[in-house]
Amino acid sequence: GQQVMQIPQYQHVQEGEDFTTYCNSSTTLSNIQWYKQRPGGHPVFLIQLVKSGEVKKQKRLTFQFGEAKKNSSLHITATQTTDVGTYFCAGENSGGYQKVTFGIGTKLQVIP
Amino acid sequence: NAGVTQTPKFRILKIGQSMTLQCTQDMNHNYMYWYRQDPGMGLKLIYYSVGAGITDKGEVPNGYNVSRSTTEDFPLRLELAAPSQTSVYFCASSYSDMPQHFGDGTRLSIL
Numbered sequence: 001g002q003q004v005m006q007i008p009q010y011q012h013v014q015e016g017e018d019f020t021t022y023c024n025s026s027t028t029l030s031n032i033q034w035y036k037q038r039p040g041g042h043p044v045f046l047i048q049l050v051k052s053g054e055v056k057k058q059k060r061l062t063f064q065f066g067e068a069k070k071n072s073s074l075h076i077t078a079t080q081t082t083d084v085g086t087y088f089c090a091g092e093n094s095g096g097y098q099k100v101t102f103g104i105g106t107k108l109q110v111i112p
Numbered sequence: 113n114a115g116v117t118q119t120p121k122f123r124i125l126k127i128g129q130s131m132t133l134q135c136t137q138d139m140n141h142n143y144m145y146w147y148r149q150d151p152g153m154g155l156k157l158i159y160y161s162v163g164a165g166i167t168d169k170g171e172v173p174n175g176y177n178v179s180r181s182t183t184e185d186f187p188l189r190l191e192l193a194a195p196s197q198t199s200v201y202f203c204a205s206s207y208s209d210m211p212q213h214f215g216d217g218t219r220l221s222i223l
Binding site: 100 | 152153154155156157171202204209210211212213214215216217
């Protein structure tokens, strides 16, 4: 079945440093979504990428979708303590809604 | 605008007991989902619904049941609680086949 791998599982950065998390799928995806979950909170939808090679930016966050639509990345420039949380990717296979598979998440800790 | 509301927020059950986790949304979304999240893990889809009267199994449906009699409500039922069902349960809704709005979650412990 479809697998979505996410690395790293944990990342500690000094405030002001950059951070990147990577998502890799075993199958070609129709689209990919990114979510952020604060400690003790619920997932919050950040963005969806659909097109091959797509790049989207949200302030200090840059999202990329690979040319082969099998990988994606989230890059945060100059991290802040408000960026603390777990970042999940979720890939949707061509099979439709039941084929959305979440990665295990990358837990980001920002050291002030 | 309340969004997605889940009740209860916390619950402790004994093995073999049953309970219903409630989920309601006020955004008129057709799509609704139930996920479980085990510690340090991602989200696993239990059941989903694409509209009132329509439900289907997700990745981990065993031990659970759902119904969707209205657009707003999507309750999740545990019939015979087992320790393996200790988890955090999230309900979500959206206009499309991509969960966008999550409730605050129900933290369920089965002892």
